[in-house]
Amino acid sequence: MTNDFAADVLICGAGAAGLTLGIELARRGVSFRLIEKMTEPFPGSRGKGIQPRTQEIFEDIGILDKVVAAGGLYPPLREYLDNGTYVEKNPVEGTDPTPAEPYHIPLMVPQFLTERILRERLSELGHQVAFGFRLCSFEQNQEGVVALIAGPDGEKTVRTRYLIGADGGRSFVRGALDINFPGKTLGARAVVADVVLTGLGRDAWHQFNHGDMARMVHVCPLAGTDLFQIQAPIPLEGEFDLSADGLGRMISERTGRDDVQVHSVTWVSAYMMNARLADRYRVGRVFLVGDAAHVHPPTGGQGLNTSVQDAYNLGWKLAAVLDGAPDRLLDSYEDERRPVAEAVLGLSSRLFNAQKQGEMRRGREVHQLDIGYTGSLLSGEISARSGSLRAGDRAPDAPFKGAAGQPGRLFQLFQGSHWTLLVHGARPGGIPPRPGLRIHCVGPQGDVIDQWGHIRGAYEMEPGECVLVRPDGYVGATFCATHAAKLEIYLDRVGLSSIEE
Numbered sequence: 152m153t154n155d156f157a158a159d160v161l162i163c164g165a166g167a168a169g170l171t172l173g174i175e176l177a178r179r180g181v182s183f184r185l186i187e188k189m190t191e192p193f194p195g196s197r198g199k200g201i202q203p204r205t206q207e208i209f210e211d212i213g214i215l216d217k218v219v220a221a222g223g224l225y226p227p228l229r230e231y232l233d234n235g236t237y238v239e240k241n242p243v244e245g246t247d248p249t250p251a252e253p254y255h256i257p258l259m260v261p262q263f264l265t266e267r268i269l270r271e272r273l274s275e276l277g278h279q280v281a282f283g284f285r286l287c288s289f290e291q292n293q294e295g296v297v298a299l300i301a302g303p304d305g306e307k308t309v310r311t312r313y314l315i316g317a318d319g320g321r322s323f324v325r326g327a328l329d330i331n332f333p334g335k336t337l338g339a340r341a342v343v344a345d346v347v348l349t350g351l352g353r354d355a356w357h358q359f360n361h362g363d364m365a366r367m368v369h370v371c372p373l374a375g376t377d378l379f380q381i382q383a384p385i386p387l388e389g390e391f392d393l394s395a396d397g398l399g400r401m402i403s404e405r406t407g408r409d410d411v412q413v414h415s416v417t418w419v420s421a422y423m424m425n426a427r428l429a430d431r432y433r434v435g436r437v438f439l440v441g442d443a444a445h446v447h448p449p450t451g452g453q454g455l456n457t458s459v460q461d462a463y464n465l466g467w468k469l470a471a472v473l474d475g476a477p478d479r480l481l482d483s484y485e486d487e488r489r490p491v492a493e494a495v496l497g498l499s500s501r502l503f504n505a506q507k508q509g510e511m512r513r514g515r516e517v518h519q520l521d522i523g524y525t526g527s528l529l530s531g532e533i534s535a536r537s538g539s540l541r542a543g544d545r546a547p548d549a550p551f552k553g554a555a556g557q558p559g560r561l562f563q564l565f566q567g568s569h570w571t572l573l574v575h576g577a578r579p580g581g582i583p584p585r586p587g588l589r590i591h592c593v594g595p596q597g598d599v600i601d602q603w604g605h606i607r608g609a610y611e612m613e614p615g616e617c618v619l620v621r622p623d624g625y626v627g628a629t630f631c632a633t634h635a636a637k638l639e640i641y642l643d644r645v646g647l648s649s650i651e652e
Contacts, residue, residue, distance in 0.1 A: 157309045158182040159473050161298055163324055164317035165280040166193065167262070168441030168458035170269035172315060174212050175466025177276035179568045181473055184309065185273075186284035186300060188318075192270070195418035196261035196345050196373055196380050200225075200452025204519035204545070206254040207624065208463050211566050217268045222260030223374030229355035231406070239355065244514040250605040251547035252520055253562070257452060259374040261345070263418075265455070286323055289314055291436050313469060314437045317462070320425070322443035328434045334427030334496070337448055337503060339364065342391065344381045344398055344419035345373065350411035353379075359406045366405045378417060382449075385421060393419045424448045424503070426496045432485035440465060445492040450502035453495045456519055461488050467568065467622040476646025480529075487524045495519075520545060524625055531641050533630035538611025542628050546620045547609035551593075552602040559599070561606070562624075564591055570627070570647060571620040573599075575612040579632035581639075585647050 160176060162169045165187035173185045201209070201218060209215040228240045248255045270280060287306065289298040296314040300307050316324025325332060351357050353372035360366040368383040381398055383405070385391045392400070399413040429444045441458030465484045472480055498516060515521070524530055525543035532542050540547075548562045565571050572582070572590045576597070582590065593599045593606055594614075601607055610618055619628040619638070628641050642648075 156295060156311055158184045158311050160313045160315060160469060161296065161309060161311040162315045162317055163286045164319060166317060166319065166441060167198065167266055167269065167455050168462045169317035170266060170273060171459045172317065172440060172462035172466050173273050173278060174269065174276060175463060176470060177273060177278050179470035181470050184281065185278065186281045188285040190283040192263065193266060194263050195420065196263060197343060198262040198455030199259050201258040201260050201265065202452060202456045202517060202519045203252065203254040204522065205456045205459050206258065208459060210562060211624065212272060214268050214272050218260055218265060219258060221264045221268060221375045222258050225257065225259050226354060226356050226372060228358055230358045230361050242356065250549050251609040253548050261373050261376060262455060264375055289327065296436050312436065312473065316437065316439045316443045317441050318443055320442045320446040322439065324437065325429060325439055325443050328437060331430040332427050333430065334425060337424040337426060339384055339424045340387050340421065341382065341384050341424060342393065342419065342421045345378045345417045346381055346395065346398060347414045348379045348411065349414065368402055368405045391421055393421060426500050428492055428496055432489055433481065438465060438484065445496060447496055447499040448503040450499050452517060453499050457492055457495050463623050464488050471646040474646060477644060480645060483527055483529050487527050491522055529627060531628035533628050533637050533641065534634040536616055536629050537613060540610055540626060542626050544626050546624050546626050549605035549609050550603060551606060552600045554598045554600060565620055565624055568622055570622060573618045574632065575616050576614045579635040581635040587647050
C-alpha cells in the first residue's frame with residue numbers, strides 16, 4: 152500500500168486524539184508514523200473526565216476495563232461556607248444504566264493515566280510513539296505529503312499519503328495551512344496544578360469561595376493517584392508564583408486556613424481560557440483533530456472526549472479510502488465533526504458562565520450520548536420505517552441470547568473495525584458477503600435471539616427491517632429487506648465492495 156511512501160499516514164501529536172487515531176489505524180492494518188515534539192509523555196491531569204460515550208469507544212478499542220481500574224468516580228463537592236461550615240453536593244446527576252446505555256456516569260481518570268493506557272494499547276498493536284520529533288514544514292500534492300521532521304539525529308524528509316495535525320491548541324499544522332481559528336478569550340486566566348498536599352481529605356472535591364472569580368480555589372483528589380489537582384482563577388496580567396510555596400500561599404490567603412500544605416508540584420500550567428473553532432478541518436491531504444481543531448474551557452469535561460471522538464470518526468474513513476473507497480468519504484469527517492465541536496463549545500461556555508455564578512451540577516448534556524450525524528451524507532434512510540431510530544443516531548446497546556444459548560450484547564457484535572448489519576428476520580437476498588461487513592439475523596430462527604425484548608425496544612425494528620451500523624457505532628442506513636438492492640449504492644460509497652460467494 153505504501154509503495155515509495157514511508158507510511159500511509161503521519162500523525163503529529165501523541166495526545167489522546169493522536170493516540171486514538173493511531174490505534175484505529177493499527178486495528179485496520181494501516182501503516183503510520185506517530186511523532187510527538189515533547190521528549191516524554193505529557194505528565195499532567197488537565198483532561199480528567201471520561202464521559203459515557205467515550206467509555207463506549209474505549210470498550211470498542213479494548214481499554215475500558217483498564218481505564219476504569221486506573222481511575223474512579225468523582226467525589227462529592229464539598230463547598231465551604233463563610234461561617235466555617237460546609238455543604239456537600241453530588242456533581243453528577245444520578246441516573247441508572249439501561250440496556251441501551253450501559254455507561255451512565257463520567258469517570259475521573261487523570262489525562263496522563265488515560266494516555267498511558269492508550270500508549271500501552273498502541274504497543275499491543277505493534278506501534279510506538281516517536282518522542283522528540285518535530286514537524287518543521289510540509290508540502291502536499293495530489294499524491295501525498297512531503298514532511299520535514301527534526302529529531303535527535305537531525306532533519307529528515309518523510310513522504311506519506313496523509314498528514315494529521317493532532318498537535319494541540321497552538322497547532323503548527325493549522326498555522327502552516329493558514330486556517331483561521333476564530334473564537335474568543337473568555338476573560339479568565341487560571342492555574343491548574345497536580346500537587347502533593349496535606350490538610351484536606353481525599354473523600355471530597357473541596358471548593359472554597361465558589362463563584363468568586365477573585366478568591367475561588369478548588370482542590371480535588373485525583374483518582375488513581377496520591378495527588379490532588381488545584382484549580383483556581385488568577386489575575387489576567389502579571390507573573391504568578393507556580394511553585395509549591397506560591398500555591399500554598401494562594402490557598403492560605405483565599406481560605407484563611409494554615410493547615411493545608413503543598414509539599415511538591417508534579418505538573419502545573421497557567422493558561423487563558425479560550426473557546427475557538429477552526430474554520431476548516433481538511434485541506435487536501437491534511438486534517439486537523441482534537442485541540443488543533445477546537446479548544447474549550449475546561450467546564451463540563453468536554454475537550455479530551457471530543458478529541459477522542461474526532462479521531463474515532465476519522466480513523467475508519469482514512470482506512471477505507473486507503474483501501475479503495477472514494478476520496479469524498481473523507482469530506483464527511485469535517486461535515487460530521489465540526490458541527491459537534493461548535494455545539495460542544497457552546498455548551499462548555501454556558502457551563503463556564505454557570506460556574507461563575509456558583510453552579511457546578513452536570514447532567515446528561517455532558518455525557519455526549521445524544522451526539523449524532525442525522526444530517527450527514529453518510530446517513531441513508533433508504534426506505535421509510537416506523538421506528539424513531541434514524542440513520543446518523545448513535546446505535547444503542549442491547550443484551551440478547553445467542554442461538555447457542557450464551558448471553559451477549561450488541562456492543563460485542565459491533566466491537567472491531569467492521570460494519571454490522573442487523574436484520575429482523577431472515578437474511579435478505581441481494582446482499583452478498585463482502586469484506587468488512589458482518590450480518591446478524593435477529594429473531595427466533597436467527598443467530599441473535601431478542602430474549603428480553605431490548606433490541607426491539609431500542610431499535611423498534613419491524614419484521615423485514617434492517618439497520619446498518621458503522622464501524623464507529625452510529626447507524627449508517629436503515630431499510631427494508633425488499634429494498635436491499637438499493638443498499639449497494641451506499642456500500643460502494645463507503646468502500647464495501649461485494650465479492651462472489
